[in-house]
Amino acid sequence: MTDPTPAPAFDPKPFLRTLTEEPGVYRMIGADDKVLYVGKAKNLKRRVSSYFQKTVSSPRIAMMVAQVLRVDITATRSEAEALILENNLIKSLAPRYNILFRDDKTYPYIELSADEFPRLAYHRGAFTKGARYFGPFPNAWAVRESIHLLQKTFQLRTCENTVFANRSRPCLLHQIKRCTAPCVSLVEPAAYAADVKLATRFLDGQASEVIDDLTNRMQAAAERLAFEEAAACRDQVRVLQAVLHKQFVDSRKDEDVDVLAAIEADGLTCVNIAMVRGGRHLGDRPQFPSGAAVSGAVDSLLAFVEQHYSQHPIPARILVNLPPEAVKETLAEITERPPGVVSPRFEAEKAWMEMAEKNAHLAIQARARDTGRIEQRLEALREALGMDEAPQRIECFDISHTMGEATVASCVVCEAGAMKRAEYRRYNIAGITGGDDFAAMRQALERRYGKVAAGEGVCPDLILIDGGKGQVSAARAILAEVGLEAVAMVGVAKGEGRKAGLETLIFPDGREGLALGGESAALHLIVEIRDEAHRFAITGHRAKRAKARVGSKLEDVPGVGPSRRRNLLAAFGGLDGVREATVEDLCRVEGVSRKLAEQIHAALR
Structure with missing residues (x-):
């Protein structure tokens, strides 16, 4: 789709003539110095020039270019540095025309640790140097099923290193033939390493080769009359064969494929990613864009491809339900050797795409129902608190400790009625009298909103404080100090007997407390956010207390x-x-x- 680009608000030719070809980040700046868009490029001159051609890829880009007054650039030493800088700027500036997929970084992986006897584990988050990671997987179920299969087949250990290093006898997993018990030396290091190698090849998509190797080992063991070893190899082959052929859709090939279906319906856009590893369909995961002023299926698909494959390994092939040329160009910006990007051609590929599109439609229908409910709850909250507009970003604070020990404050974020877990924060509270919740609340708010006042982070529309008049007064004083006293704030005091539905809202301006009642949609939303803040705080507190007590006091x-x-x-x-x-x-x-x-x-x- 190509549309004529409106005349740009500034003349780009002199700027483009002097632009570097180094990697870096560019920022499109509009009126009042407002950042419209943040992007990265491995060649700044080529990438920025593409916005000022006679034709552009979409109406969204055309609308943005028409508002640009200047372009700021920051050259970096590498594409990796550009990616980090781009992510930081998008989070802090929230540009209007950036399409964001906030859940894109939460995919789980299978980890093989770098220990002498590598451990098989479920993993999320940053990678550890030396360990091997396989994935990403679309959901936790797919990871756990794969780990269960690997345990049955290759009997690798899954226990924590602290448990592994201190065992004196085999555990239950060894007794049910899910582990060879390297912790008590019941398997030779060379034999365990051979099992690790087979598991690695299986996870790399070489299932057929693994089966062939096991078959050869079984025959060799039988020829030298090692029947127990031959029987073990036979059982491994049977398990792998059963898994490879029980899939609902199986290509019968050892191939790694991502299936991307971008669907636009009911005013919403969904990009659904299905993952096929070793010919096995592992399931899919819908993603919804946020943060874009105007977007559609093509724009959302390209944004997803750029964000997802900048963070995760690229498979050998990618199937798309839209013309693949634009996806190929986007991937060329990320990697020197782009994978094959094609439309579905064969029966299995068409079946995968049909499932991905169907699940994308179902996800859109579910999101549309939830969106209507969310808007009703936010509007009810606006009316209950007497706000001019419904709050789109709500932040809630809670304090957790045990008799003053290991005090932790939590801040959770609800944006457009949905919890944004990637933006949750915990604060370890120090330098206060144990049990002083007011001082703890002051410290947490000062650390949170001191940065916001300095221009780092996003200012909320509403702040919820889990507590009564004392906590609210402490919070009000800190907000006044950092110049954010205009932000709406309310305390949530527990009702008689701490019963749900009897909570009272406490206002910082001295108004009489408001009891909305258990049937109020506004109170349901407030309590839901408050309970999430409490859960997040107490989880952090327990971890901190356990670490302090067990990690050091046993030695003391x-x-x-x-x-x-x-x-x-x-x-x-x-x-x-x-x-x-x-x-x-x-x-x-x-x-x-x-x-x-x-x-x-x-x-x-």
Whole structure:
């Protein structure tokens, strides 16, 4: 689709003549110095020039170019630096014309650790140097199913390193033939390494080659009369064959393919990604764009391709339901060797695309229903609080501690009625009197909104404080100090007996508290956000308390030296087991008297 570009608001020719061909980030600037769009490029001159051609790719780009007054650029040393800078600028500036897929970074992976006996694990987040990662997978179920298959077939360990290092006998997984028990040396390192190699090849999509190798090993073992080894290889082959042929849609080929279906309907756009690894269809995941003034199926697909494949491995082939040429051009900006991008041709490929498109339509229908409900709740909240406009961004704070110990504050974000987990933050509170919730709230708000006042981050439309008049007063004082006193704020005080539906809203201007009642849609939204803030705070608090108590205090208990500590960890399978043990349990450990057991029990609690 090509439309004539309106005359640009500034003459780009002198600027483009001097523009560098280095990688970097460019910012399209409009009226009042407002950033309209942020992008990255491996060649700034070529990329920025493409916006000022006689024809452009979409009405969205044409509309943006017509508003541009200047273009700012930042050259970087590499494309990787450009990607990091682009992400940071988009998050902090929220440009109107950027299409964002906020859930794109949360795909799970399978991890093979870099230990002597590598551990098979479910993984999300940053990669650890030396470990191998396979994926991404569309959802957690696909990862767990694959790990279960690998356990049954190759019997690799899945236990934490702290448990692995302190075991004295095999665990249940060994007894049910899901692990070869390298923790107690029941398998030779060379044999375990061979199993790791086979599992790696299977995860790399070489399932047929793995089956051939196992078949050859089975025959060789049978010829030398090693029938138990031959039977084990036979069982592995049977498991792999069963998995490869039980898929609803199976290409019968060892191939890695991503299926991208971009659908526009009911005023919404969805990009659904289905993942095929080793010929196995692992499921799909719908993604919805946000942050774009105008977008459609083509724009959303290209934005998804750029963001997703800048962060994740690119498979050998990509199937798309729209003309593939634009996708190829986008991938050429990301990698020197773009994969094959084609429309579905064969029966299996058409079946994959049909499923992806159907699930995209279903996701749009579900989102449309939720959107109507969300708008009603936000409007009810606006009316209840007497705001001029319905709040689009709501941030909620909560404090969690145990008798003043390990105080943690949480901030959760609700944007357009949906929780934005990527923007949640926790704050470890220090330098206050234990149990002083007011001081803790002041510190959390100062750290959060001090940055907002300095121009870093996004200012919310409404702030919720889990607490009564004291917490609200502390919050109001901090907001006044940083110049954000105009931001709407309300406290959520628990009702009598802490019963749901009896909460009272506390206003910072001294108005009488407001009880909306258990049937109020506005209160339902407030309580939902408040409960999420409480969950996020208490999770962080428990982790901090457990780390402080178990990580250091076991070593600090008088009379617990390296030998006794090693005996305790071995007896209970790790630190968590020691913490959960009773005094009587501790007494059964060699070298631990009742008096010492009581000291350990008290120190860990």
